[in-house]
Amino acid sequence: MRSQLPVTFRINGGGKYSLAMRDRMEKDLFSKLGSAEEYVNEAGEKAAKPFALPWYPDRLAWQLSYSRNVLRKVPQLADVHAFIVRENDKGNITRQEAVSMVPPLMLDVQVGDRVLDMCAAPGSKTFQMLEAIHKNGVDKMTSGLVMANDVDAQRCGLLTHQTSRFSSSNMIVVQHEAQDFPRLQEPERNSGKHIMFDRILADVPCTGDGTLRKAPDIWVRWNHNQALGIHPLQARITLRGCELLKVGGRLVYSTCSLNPIEDEAVLAEILRSTNYAMQLVDVSDLFPELKRCPGITKWTVNDRAGRIASYEEAQKGNDPKRRSIIKRSHFPPTEEEAAKMHLERSMRYLPHHNDTGGFFVAVLEKVCEIGHDAEMGAHLSNTAARKRKEKVDGAKSNDEGDDADDAPAKKQKLEGGSSAPVPVLGREEGRRHHRGIDPVVAVTSDAVHSQLKRFYGISSSIDLSTSLMTRNLDAELPKRIYYLSDAAKRVLEADPTGDLKVIATGVKVFERQEAKDADPKNSCSYRVVQEGLYVLLPHMTKQVVTASLMEMRKLLHMRSCRKESFENHVRDQLTNPALGKGCVVLKFDPKLEASDKEEGEVSVINLNDPIFEAGGCAICCWMGEAALSLLCDKVYAAMVLEKLGGPPPQEVIDRCVADKAKAKEEMEKAAANGAAVETAVAT
Known part of the structure; x- marks a missing residue:
């Protein structure tokens, strides 16, 4: 308990991409840490080499048996430390505590x-x-959806940043109090069906007493009343999750606390409140290498004044604070209830089990429908119950007042003074507007759609007319355009009254940027964004330039190259009049790499690497009059360059630099000659 937590991380992505990275990491980095090298941890013990957590699938989670301080200070571990920092910044790995996985x-x-x-x-x-x-790959369309919620606006921003590295169009980030999460109706009007979830994670707020190893100051601040006070909120959040869960669906309840008031007591109350429509699932056979102990059925209830034998004792006392804070659900179940609840099916992870922090996890399954909200929730406070009833009643009155045949979209003023209907996903009269949060608006402009299809040659295999959205009401010429999956769109359409406070959704695919002095017939007001390129590339038939490995490495390293610096194959494509000025996608073609190889020459990369599957490795560029420049950021460019074998040979770099210098010299001469001519004319 007094030792610091080891460093653990998880390789992101899943599928062949993450497996390939795992193999490269083991071969190029961890294999160099031979058994002869010894490192000492804080306790003076010899630290083992990095190892894969034996219980995590496909060996994609790893543990370093030394803390962050040792990792930073020991010279022999400099490469490992640099790897952790670099790959975490790129989004290839996530530093995450083992039990949190x-x-x-x-x-x-x-x-x-x-x-x-x-x-x-x-x-x-x-x-x-x-x-x-996205188990089949992020570039493969899926009918799945993840809706992530948090009550705090700043934490929602952090959540959006963390998940944006995955660039998924099947993601919605919302901001709500979890215990009052909105219930949405299916888009089919008057169907009476609600949007339900197959899987729900209730990783509820807790006192965090299981995190003592990384936050030892909790010892000083901890007291009994913290758990007693947060217990009702934990129960309300979990109960709301149960209401939103499909029959046959699975809900996981978890805390980073080992206090039974926050763990087994909450589960017991949920089972009672739902009349056992929720049942604990025995998952003891899953991940047998992960050590754990079963949940408990007996515990004591204490507050600052001492032990409390029963709920009735607390209510008979003279302490009004005790009477207020102590709930009947704090106390353990009777023997008859315990036999029915099977609390032993929950799991406690103690720090010495797997060299982790303390954690509690329980898996519940919904075996039948739950009764109406008003029939349960005896543990809820009067205020919370009243809010829930008001929401239900309000939803009913809205449904009853809907006109099934006529629900016109509210008109908004557009540029130029014209008025036209602007469809907002799920928009109806009386829709709520959340201050400081832009609405989710469908991009329905025929001019925008036709421009994108014409310039990028987007085929009919993807329907842009129903899949594009923006976050402002200027849908005629939006600044940013996002692609929304059918699964995400269906959920947003199920929110006719605007209850959902949507922070982020979709993946950005286009951003407004016009080429100067371009032919209007062969240009576009929008460029492709790198994070959404995987969505569009399989459907693009224009503005795609294929290149060899060397040409890709050259541009990624230099970030901008003159057209004459490229080999003939690329230069011919760039100077082709059919290629429009503006955004261009440079795509690596392994066939060019194979054809350029001389007999016996060995490639610096493995052409069977998964990065070259599903459309290959491609980057967004901007083509001007004389040069081709990258549109992706430096971190992404460095990541792709590393996968392609690193910077090109020095002679290639020198040639590009010389071409730039020559072009600059010619421009200066032309400017000087022009100035001399103007002077002569004036004289």
């Missing part, structure tokens, strides 16, 4: 599942669930 695994998310993460920030568990629904 367990709840998403227990949730058993499948490719087509609709998932709700009720208390999602900072987003590491959400990222795992995104990987699960």
Whole structure:
């Protein structure tokens, strides 16, 4: 307990990409840490080499048996430290505590599942669930969806940043109190059906007493009343999750606390409140290498004044604070209840089990429908129950007042003074507007659609007319355009009254940027954005230039190259009049690499690497009159360059630099000659 937590991280992405990175990491980095080298941890013990967590699938989670301080200070570990920092910045790995990886695994998310993460920030568990629904690859369309929620605006921003590295169009980030998460109706009007979830994660707020190893100051601040006070909120959040869960669906409840008031007591109350429509699932056979102990059925209840034998004792006392804070659900179940609840099926992870922090996880399954909200929730405070009833009643009155035949979209003023209907996903009269949050608006402009299809040659295999959206009401010429999956769009359409407070959704695919002095017939007002390129590339038939390995490495290293610096194959494509000025996608073609190789020459890369599958390796560029420049950021460019074998030979770099210098000299001469002519004319 007094030793610091070891460093653990998880390789992001899933599928062949992450497996290839794992193999490269073991071969190029960890294999150099031979058994002869010894490193000493804080306790003076010899630290083992990095190892894969034996219980995590495909060996994609790793542990370093030394803390962050040792990792930074020991010279022999400099390469490992640099790797952790570099790959974390690139988004290839996530530094995450080992036990924090367990709840998403227990949730058993499948490719087509609709998932709700009720208390999602900072987003590491959400990222795992995104990987699960994209198990076949992020470039493969899926019917699954992850909705991530958090109550705090700043934490929602952190959540959005964390998950944006995955660039998934099947993701929605919302901001709500989890215990009052909105209930949405299916888009089919008057169907009476609600949007339900296949999987729900309730990683609820807790006192965090299981995190003592990384936050030892909790020892000083901890007291009994903290758990007693947060217990009702934990129960309300979990109960709301149960209401939103499909029959046959799975909910995972987890905390980083080992206090039974926050763990087994909450589960017992949920089972009672739902009349056992929720049942604990025995998952003891899953991940047998992961040590754990079963949940408990007996515990004592204490406050600052001491032990409390029963709820009745607390209510008979003279202490009004005790009467207020002590709930009947704090106390353990009777023997008869305990036999029915099977609390022993929950799991406690103690720090000495797996060299982790303390953690609690329980898996529940919904075996039948739950009764109406008003019939349960005896543990809820009067205020919370009243809010829930008001929401239900309000939803009913809205449904009853809907006109099934006529629901006109509200008109908005557009540029130029014209008025036209602007469809907002799920928009109806009386829709709520959340201050400081832009609405989700469908891009329905025929001019925008036709321009994108014409310039980029986008085929009919993707329907842009129903899949593009923006975050402002200027839908005629939006600044940024996002692609939304059918699964995400269906959920947003199920929100006719605007209850959902949407922070982020979709993946950005286009951004407005016009080429100067370009032919209007062969140009476009929008450029392709790198994060959404995987969505568009399979459907693009224009503005794609193929290049060899050397040409890709050259541009990635230099970031901008003159057209004459490229080999003939690329230069001919760039100077082709059919290629429009503006955004161009440079795509690596392994066939060119193979054809350029001389007999016996060995490639610096493995052409069977998964990065070259699903459309290959491609980057967004901007083509001007004389040069081709990258549009992606430096971190992404460096990551792709590393996968392609690193910078090109020095002579290639020198040639590009010389071409730039020559062009600059010619421009200066032309400017000087022009100035001399103007002077002569004036004289």
